[in-house]
Amino acid sequence: MNVLVVGSGGREHVICYCAAKSAKTDKLYCTPGNAGIAEYAECEPIGAMEFDKIVAFAKEKEIDLVIVGMDDPLVGGLVDELEAAGIRTFGPRKNAAILEGSKAFSKDLMKKYHIPTAAYENFTDPKEALAYLETAKFPIVLKADGLALGKGVLICNDLEEAKEGVKTIMLDKKFGSAGNEMVIEEFMTGREVSVLSFVDGNTIKTMTSAQDHKRAGDGDTGLNTGGMGTFSPSPFYTKEVDEFCEKYIYQATVDAMKAEGRPFKGVIFFGLMLTEDGPKVLEYNARFGDPEAQVVLPRMKNDLIEVAEACIDGTLDQIDLQFEDNAAVCVVLASEGYPVAYEKGIPIHGLEEFKKHEGYYCFHAGTKLEGEQYVTNGGRVLGITAKGANLMEARANAYAAAEWVRFDNKYMRHDIGKAIDEA
Numbered sequence: 288m289n290v291l292v293v294g295s296g297g298r299e300h301v302i303c304y305c306a307a308k309s310a311k312t313d314k315l316y317c318t319p320g321n322a323g324i325a326e327y328a329e330c331e332p333i334g335a336m337e338f339d340k341i342v343a344f345a346k347e348k349e350i351d352l353v354i355v356g357m358d359d360p361l362v363g364g365l366v367d368e369l370e371a372a373g374i375r376t377f378g379p380r381k382n383a384a385i386l387e388g389s390k391a392f393s394k395d396l397m398k399k400y401h402i403p404t405a406a407y408e409n410f411t412d413p414k415e416a417l418a419y420l421e422t423a424k425f426p427i428v429l430k431a432d433g434l435a436l437g438k439g440v441l442i443c444n445d446l447e448e449a450k451e452g453v454k455t456i457m458l459d460k461k462f463g464s465a466g467n468e469m470v471i472e473e474f475m476t477g478r479e480v481s482v483l484s485f486v487d488g489n490t491i492k493t494m495t496s497a498q499d500h501k502r503a504g505d506g507d508t509g510l511n512t513g514g515m516g517t518f519s520p521s522p523f524y525t526k527e528v529d530e531f532c533e534k535y536i537y538q539a540t541v542d543a544m545k546a547e548g549r550p551f552k553g554v555i556f557f558g559l560m561l562t563e564d565g566p567k568v569l570e571y572n573a574r575f576g577d578p579e580a581q582v583v584l585p586r587m588k589n590d591l592i593e594v595a596e597a598c599i600d601g602t603l604d605q606i607d608l609q610f611e612d613n614a615a616v617c618v619v620l621a622s623e624g625y626p627v628a629y630e631k632g633i634p635i636h637g638l639e640e641f642k643k644h645e646g647y648y649c650f651h652a653g654t655k656l657e658g659e660q661y662v663t664n665g666g667r668v669l670g671i672t673a674k675g676a677n678l679m680e681a682r683a684n685a686y687a688a689a690e691w692v693r694f695d696n697k698y699m700r701h702d703i704g705k706a707i708d709e710a
Contacts, residue, residue, distance in 0.1 A: 289349055290592065291316045292328065293335050293365065294356030297619075297652035297670040298577035301584045302356055303327045304648070305591040312592060316348060322661055323651025323669075335360045338368045345374050352377065354595060358434055361553075361573050362388035377595040379573050383544060383551040387573035390470045391432045400543040402536055403567040405473040405560075413457040416469060420449045426474040431456050433465030438511045438626065442474065477562040478523040478706075479569065481579050484537060484557065485594055487603035488550040491541045493533075495586055495610040496524035497579040498706070503626060505702045512626045513667060516703030518616045518678055519582035523561055523706075532559065532566055540571070552598050581650050581670045582615035616685040616704050617672040619652070623696035625666030633694050635661040635668070640691040646674040647688050663694060678704060 290312050292303050300323050306312050307327040318341055320330030333340045335357050345353060353369050355361055355378035364381035378384075385392050391409040396402070405428070410416035420427070429452040431439030439462040443449035456466040483494040497519040503509035536557065544551045556572035556579070575584070584591070588609040597603045622629035631653075638661060641649045650672060653665015671689045675681030682704040689699060 288312065288351035288592075289314045289316070291318065291345055291348070291350045291353045292324075292356060293318055293341060293353065293360055295319050295321050295324075295335065296356070296577055297650040297667070298575050298580045299356040300324050300650040300652070300670075301581050301648075302354055302575065302591070304650075305584050305587070306354065309590045309592040311590065314348075316344075316350070318344065321651045321664070322654040322656045323649070325656070335365075336363060338363070338365050341365065342368055342372050342374070345369060346372065350374055352592065352595065354378070356574060358384075358387055358572065358574055362434060375596075375599055377599060378553040379551050383549045383553075384573040385549070386544065386551065386555070386571045388434060389432055389468075390430050390570070391468050393571050394470055394472075396543055396547070397568060400539055400546075402539050402543065403565060405475050405567060405569075407470050407472040409468060409470055410457075411468050413453050416453050416457065416471060417450060419471060420446060420453070423449070423471070424473075425449070428472040428474050429453065429456060430470040430472060431462040431465040432468035432470060433462070435462035435465045436513060438462070438513070439465050440511060475560045475562050475567060475569070477560045478521075480521045480524045480528075480559045480561060481517075481576055482524070482532070482557045482559060483575060483579060483583055484555050485598055485603060485606075485608065486541055486551050486553060486555050487598045487601045488545065488552050489541065489601065490603040491537050491555070492603055492606060492608045493537060494583050494608070495519055496521040497576070497583055498523075499576065499579055500700060500703055503700075505700050510626055512621075514576075514578045514619060515621065515700045516616070516618045517578045517582050518614070518682065518704040519579070519586065520614065522678065528561060528566055532557070536566065536568060577652075578617045578619060578670045581617045581648070581672045585648060585672060585674065586611045586613065586615055611674075613674050613676055614678040614681040615672055615674045616678065616681040617650075617670045618685045618689045618699055618703050619667050620669040620671060620689060620692055621667050621698045622653075622663055622665070623698045625698065629666050630696060631662070631664050632657075633663045633696060635663060636693045637691045641688070644688070647684065648672040649688075649692070668694070
């Protein structure tokens with residue numbers, strides 16, 4: 288079949304890598320793609336939010352299946368547009384993608400259906416938010432309601448920080464219209480774990496666990512980013528935690544969305560906090576996490592295209608989802624200055640090494656080709672992923688592979704997966 292992937296980052300690179308391996312894929316396309324994706328797919332420079340052009344392209348190329356990787360087009364309704372044109376698409380429709388598109392919606396959903404999460408209040412008036420903070424317990428969390436590239440969350444340690452946070456989100460609109468509404472949430476402590484899942488509207492099948500590192504600097508310091516690295520599985524995601532989440536969180540979320548007339552088909556990302564009172568939902572995403580997908584999908588034994596089709600067809604219950612009994616670690620190579628300001632167009636060297644080694648991957652996030660030379664084209668440049676028999680070995684392999692790659696202003700964290708040592 289002809290397959291089209293929509294997106295341009297490391298997540299879409301690993302999706303294309305898996306789709307290219309599928310026996311069902313005859314021809315693979317990606318819009319807009321990137322320099323690394325071009326190794327597997329024919330890339331077309333159509334932006335992820337150019338819905339009319341994507342639909343026209345899918346018709347022209349007789350696309351049999353579209354996989355939408357990014358959050359913006361999902362929340363904007365790309366799946367609805369493609370389905371209206373008769374094109375099979377993997378991903379939630381607009382009315383289901385609101386699970387990620389509005390934090391206020393998802394918090395209200397969890398409250399209504401008794402899904403464990405932090406206590407919270409929603410605000411559309413900054414004055415009311417400020418008045419509420421006067422009596423709040425600190426630290427506290429402020430969240431822009433809409434999509435903010437994973438950066439619209441502020442942890443405030445005292446009232447002054449919180450007042451500045453309200454100004455940043457609701458008055459200065461640092462995250463644009465995402466800050467028209469804001470969630471003020473209880474600060475939870477514990478281990479964070481990410482669990483991705485496939486959903487067909489009724490059935491949910493969870494993937495292997497992962498853990499992301501959001502802060503720019505070692506020791507979880509610095510600004511929030513889209514993710515500086517990740518590892519899978521999480522040693523903190525025990526059998527007991529899994530059983531609790533199966534009972535109170537995973538299926539409950541799928542059933543809640545169905546009950547609301549918003550059946551969810553695609554991928555639900557569960558961001559969990561393992562608190563003293565048990566696991567609670569930090570956030571939902573309506574697609575594969577990035578860089579979580581870069582450590583989860585390479586360990587999946589199943590054919591991604593088969594699983595995606597089962598989600599569309601409502602036959603996920605017939606899929607035996609399996610993962611390798613090993614581990615993977617991803618270290619993000621970024622441009623110095625990310626996530627604020629950074630140079631682009633810097634030549635990248637050493638990528639040929641990955642073709643010589645089994646179990647090592649280089650997923651492109653912000654790159655482009657100038658002639659035959661790969662150059663940097665974003666803040667997060669590459670996701671260096673390596674497998675190992677266990678997490679310690681995978682971590683050592685990933686950092687060794689990170690040294691194969693050279694470009695001026697290369698920046699990375701040196702403690703990705705360090706929590707493994709404490710498990």
